[in-house]
Amino acid sequence: MKKKIIVTGGAGYIGSHTVVELFNAGFEPVIVDNFSNADKSVVERINEITGSNITLHEGDCCDEGFLRKMIEAEGEIDGFIHFAAYKAVGESVKKPLEYYRNNFDSLLIVLKVMMDSSIPHFVFSSSCTVYGQAEVLPVTEETPVQKQESPYGNTKKVCEEMINDAVNSGAKLKCISLRYFNPIGAHSSARIGELPLGVPQNLVPFITQTAAGIREQLTVFGDDYDTPDGTCIRDYIHVVDLAKAHVKSLEYLEAEKSENFYDVFNVGTGKGNSVLEVIKAFEKASGKNLKYVIGPRRAGDIVQIYGNVDKANKLLGWKTELSIEDSLRDAWEWEKRLA
Ligand code: WQD
Numbered sequence: 001m002k003k004k005i006i007v008t009g010g011a012g013y014i015g016s017h018t019v020v021e022l023f024n025a026g027f028e029p030v031i032v033d034n035f036s037n038a039d040k041s042v043v044e045r046i047n048e049i050t051g052s053n054i055t056l057h058e059g060d061c062c063d064e065g066f067l068r069k070m071i072e073a074e075g076e077i078d079g080f081i082h083f084a085a086y087k088a089v090g091e092s093v094k095k096p097l098e099y100y101r102n103n104f105d106s107l108l109i110v111l112k113v114m115m116d117s118s119i120p121h122f123v124f125s126s127s128c129t130v131y132g133q134a135e136v137l138p139v140t141e142e143t144p145v146q147k148q149e150s151p152y153g154n155t156k157k158v159c160e161e162m163i164n165d166a167v168n169s170g171a172k173l174k175c176i177s178l179r180y181f182n183p184i185g186a187h188s189s190a191r192i193g194e195l196p197l198g199v200p201q202n203l204v205p206f207i208t209q210t211a212a213g214i215r216e217q218l219t220v221f222g223d224d225y226d227t228p229d230g231t232c233i234r235d236y237i238h239v240v241d242l243a244k245a246h247v248k249s250l251e252y253l254e255a256e257k258s259e260n261f262y263d264v265f266n267v268g269t270g271k272g273n274s275v276l277e278v279i280k281a282f283e284k285a286s287g288k289n290l291k292y293v294i295g296p297r298r299a300g301d302i303v304q305i306y307g308n309v310d311k312a313n314k315l316l317g318w319k320t321e322l323s324i325e326d327s328l329r330d331a332w333e334w335e336k337r338l339a
Helices: 013-024 041-050 064-074 089-094 096-116 151-168 203-211 239-255 275-286 310-316 324-338
Strands: 004-008 028-033 055-058 079-082 121-127 174-180 182-184 218-221 236-238 261-267 292-295
Touching: 004 013, 004 064, 013 028, 013 041, 013 079, 013 239, 028 041, 028 064, 055 064, 064 096, 079 096, 079 239, 089 096, 089 151, 096 121, 096 151, 121 151, 121 239, 151 174, 151 261, 174 239, 182 203, 182 239, 182 324, 203 218, 203 275, 203 324, 218 275, 236 239, 236 324, 239 261, 239 310, 261 310, 275 324
Parallel strands: 004 028, 004 079, 028 055, 079 121, 121 174, 174 261, 182 236, 218 292
Antiparallel strands: none
């Protein structure tokens, strides 16, 4: 029998790609989403890609009664992957209490109902944002976690601590937090991808919208940083590679003998690319010239970060398979499909 995995936020950007990869790996993913930042058509498109009919429960993870009913209806559940959370750094500064309430409550309630129902496996969406601007690069999982610059970052940091405390309490829980670097790209079918609301804040959706003529030009936020070409450096990972890390994490937790377990893993490519390198790679992958100007620095940007991913390579048996050109080609195919 297929192992059933509840994917909260399963209609979102990373969640939807993870549902597909879980299905491909022989799991039975079940989507829980309140569609506060996702479109219902995503579920139909996941079904097209997988040729299946994935179960959907529409509701909010802060609603304990809803989750309990969902668990009762689903019967035997092997684990949860918890994506459902607010995720915009800038917005979190303006609405801190909403971020704390949503991101903390949903995690607390998910863990509580899991423990009450003896559901053993849990994978949590964390972020490289917990490292802030690290002094030594690449960052490893031993790199100290920093005081956070935004309520969003703080929710990720504290949520990791909450999971650790729950495991240390002796609860029968086996948990992994994945610290994502910068996910980009889309499924190679171009049926699912990122759906930014309004003007994109992130680099790659802004690039693809500019190439599609929706935005006039891209502004590169600063070229006077202390990096080889003066622009900021990030670790851009294809969303499908990132999705596969969740599958490997679940398999790892299943093989884990002890009943209490918690660990964190970096999930990136291990390589940093500057903003100008991303632009060049996009131009190569799409065959389009991108209109861009150099503008001032963006407040709050860290100069550079990229991850050491040896731990995930060795312990999870996971590695990236797709290049930055693959990511940008798929992001462009997805953008064209949206037009
Ligand atoms: C990347 C680079 C910008 C837009 C995001 C999330 C964060 C974390 C990681 C989850 C930076 C530059 C951008 C533009 C530009 N994810 N840029 N012009 O800042 O690394 O953060 O991913 O936890 O929460 O917000 O990603 O895509 O915004 O920026 O020059 O129009 O592109 O300055 O150097 P960032 P990003």
